[in-house]
Amino acid sequence: MGRAPCCDKANVKKGPWSPEEDVKLKDYIDKYGTGGNWIALPQKIGLKRCGKSCRLRWLNYLRPNIKHGGFSEEEDSIILSLYISIGSRWSIIAAQLPGRTDNDIKNYWNTKLKKKLLGRQKQMNRQDSITDSTENNLNNNNHNKSPQNLSNSALERLQLHMQLQNLQSPFSSFYNNPILWPKLHPLLQSTTTTPNQNPKLASQESFHPLGVNVDHQHNNMKLAEINNGVSSLYSENVEQSQNPAHEFQPNFGFSQDLRIDNHNMDLMNRGVSKELFQVGNEFELTNSSSWWSEEVEVERKTTSSSSWGSASVLDQTTEGMVMLQDYAQMSYHSV
DNA sequence: AATTTCCTCAACCGCTCTAGG
DNA sequence: CCCTAGAGCGGTTGAGGAAAT
Structure with missing residues (x-):
């Protein structure tokens, strides 16, 4: 038996957020805050979204003063230094970069900065990617890295x-x-x-x-x-x-x-x-x-x-x- | 111009941690 | 203590756009 899902998956919308959903969520949080309960929030405002999804959307996109893209050299250096010191503790690294989210830094590291530093990885063909991904899934399913x-x-x-x-x-x-x-x-x-x-x-x-x-x-x-x-x-x-x-x-x-x-x-x-x-x-x-x-x-x-x-x-x-x-x-x- | 391949990043998944009963 | 629900985190996925062929 796995743990109970955090929401009713069947009645929850997935995928990209629409502007209307964004407005609903932002307006509500601007007025009332999160109320300390993300799980209950979507019901309160009539969003067919999982509470976790709302939280993520707010933290990574709707929250004020969020910066996207355009990492500076100084930010690159901070990310590099902290990554070497503490590894992929993205939330801790993000705490040192105002306006940056852990998700943003993680994406930036995985897609750009790492390649910049370690050298461009040899391009893998699609079959390899599929194989790797399948293997990873198998490993994850076994809960055994x-x-x-x-x-x-x-x-x-x-x-x-x-x-x-x-x-x-x-x-x-x-x-x-x-x-x-x-x-x-x-x-x-x-x-x-x-x-x-x-x-x-x-x-x-x-x-x-x-x-x-x-x-x-x-x-x-x-x-x-x-x-x-x-x-x-x-x-x-x-x-x-x-x-x-x-x-x-x-x-x-x-x-x-x-x-x-x-x-x-x-x-x-x-x-x-x-x-x-x-x-x-x-x-x-x-x-x-x-x-x-x-x-x-x-x-x-x-x-x-x-x-x-x-x-x-x-x-x-x-x-x-x-x-x-x-x-x-x-x-x-x-x- | 059409097709394929690659890249980016928003979003999801599932796990661990933590606080409260 | 133990259990449970919610929060938080890091890894992964996949849609869509860009670049290459």
Whole structure:
């Protein structure tokens, strides 16, 4: 037995909202508010919509001061920094971008920003898409995420992480491969790393990870603080990997300047602490089936279907697997 | 000009979390 | 505590428009 549906599906309208529906909903909420009960709201105003649908429509579209499209470079950087730090906690990320909704940011990340950063994914043919989608549905129906699904987000973040960490990890294997050298946001060159510590910095220009020019003078403190937090994480991890016996006390370094209210800070803290060991946990969850070694093997055989979409697929994926092991060991030692 | 393929994003689904009884 | 309803969240879908062939 599944849980009871939130509304009578048979008598509820689905699909795009009409202007008339929008007006009804907006007028009512403008006058009376939501009344703290979205489920009851559509009946009150004579809308044949599910309460959840009303809530979503209000939050993502009708609410005042909503911005759509046209993400700025600063917003891109904030999204990137937070994604690497806390993963796909879109509501938390949205809380840092006034006027943006979690849905908007999620769509923007999945359709544009991710491709911009990770390189354009090789276009998959329709059959592949259908197959993937069918597999996903099967996995969802089984309420059991496949190991690969579990690992994708972590691997994606690892790749972003590695691109940024590159400048702080002289032991990285692709450190010596200029083709793989990422472009690093100048603000990510935090006080934890200087050109002296990493000679390559001295020969690299300051650049934006998205390949756009950034005016150092006009980046605000909030962005600097966020990026500094990310950099702190990197330096902590590098240090930790060299000293595994050290008690793992990560410092994400989020500044109090960030406009995070208590609720979101609590969510953030929980999210971060959970996220902290996500990579290790994923390894732990799936280690018994040795999925990761199989995945490396698959990657070696089928570069054309790789989601990394670059010539450095093998190196980066393998590098990611090594990092997974490191993370897993760290979490084992520290828990 | 017609058809196919790709891309975007609004909306839905189903799960977890939380507050209240 | 346990149960339930509602809120909130993240992943996914699919319609429609744009771009490519």
